Amino acid sequence: MHRILSVNPSLPQHIEQIAHAPEVYRPFACPHCGVAGLWLHGFYERKPDRDGPAAVSLNPVLVARFCCGACGRTCSRLPLCIAPRRWHPWAKQQRVLLDLLAGASLRGAALCAGVACHTARRWRDWLHAGTATFAFMLRSRFPELGRGGDGPGFWTACLSAMPLAEAMAWADHEVSVP
Ligand SMILES: [Zn+2]
Incomplete structure (x- = not known):
C-alpha cells in the first residue's frame, strides 16, 4: 500500500x-x-x-x-504536505537539500530553513544513504533523470523536475520512506 x-x-x-x-x-x-x-x-x-x-x-x-x-x-495514508515519521514537511527538507546541493554549509542551510544543524545533517545523511535506491526507482519511471549522473547530480535533476514530496510519493510505491 x-x-x-x-x-x-x-x-x-x-x-x-x-x-x-x-x-x-x-x-x-x-x-x-x-x-x-x-x-x-x-x-x-x-x-x-x-x-x-x-x-x-x-x-x-x-x-x-x-x-x-x-x-x-x-x-492511514498521508498527503504530500505531511512527511511520514518526521516533524518537518517535505518542502522544508527540500529547501535544506537544495541549499546543500548548491554548496551551502550545513550550518548555513539549517539557519536559512530554521531547523537545527543536527536535523539538517540527518536529512543530508538520509538522502546520501538512499541515493542509489531512490535513483534506481525514480529513473525507472522518469528516464530523463538518468542524465544527472549519480550522487548530487541525480538530486539536482530530480528536484528540478519535481518537488521532493512528489519524488518521495513515487518512491513510496516501492519502499518505505523516509
Ligand atoms: Zn485487514
Whole structure:
C-alpha cells in the first residue's frame, strides 16, 4: 500500500479534504491482510510542521484512520504536505537539500530553513544513504533523470523536475520512506 498519496501538497488543502471528503485517503485494500472494504475509523492528530509558520495556526492537523473488518487492524495514508515519521514537511527538507546541493554549509542551510544543524545533517545523511535506491526507482519511471549522473547530480535533476514530496510519493510505491 502506498502510504503517501499524491494529493494535497499544502496543509490548507489537506485540512479542507479531511473536513469534506476524508474518504480520498481510504486504501483500496487492507495493507495487513489484503481484504478490501475498509471503513473510516476516526482521526488522529499529527504535527506536520513543528515550528514553521503554519505551526501556530494549523498544528496539529487530522489524519484519517481506516479500519479493516477482516483483521481489525487500522491504517492511514498521508498527503504530500505531511512527511511520514518526521516533524518537518517535505518542502522544508527540500529547501535544506537544495541549499546543500548548491554548496551551502550545513550550518548555513539549517539557519536559512530554521531547523537545527543536527536535523539538517540527518536529512543530508538520509538522502546520501538512499541515493542509489531512490535513483534506481525514480529513473525507472522518469528516464530523463538518468542524465544527472549519480550522487548530487541525480538530486539536482530530480528536484528540478519535481518537488521532493512528489519524488518521495513515487518512491513510496516501492519502499518505505523516509
Ligand atoms: Zn485487514
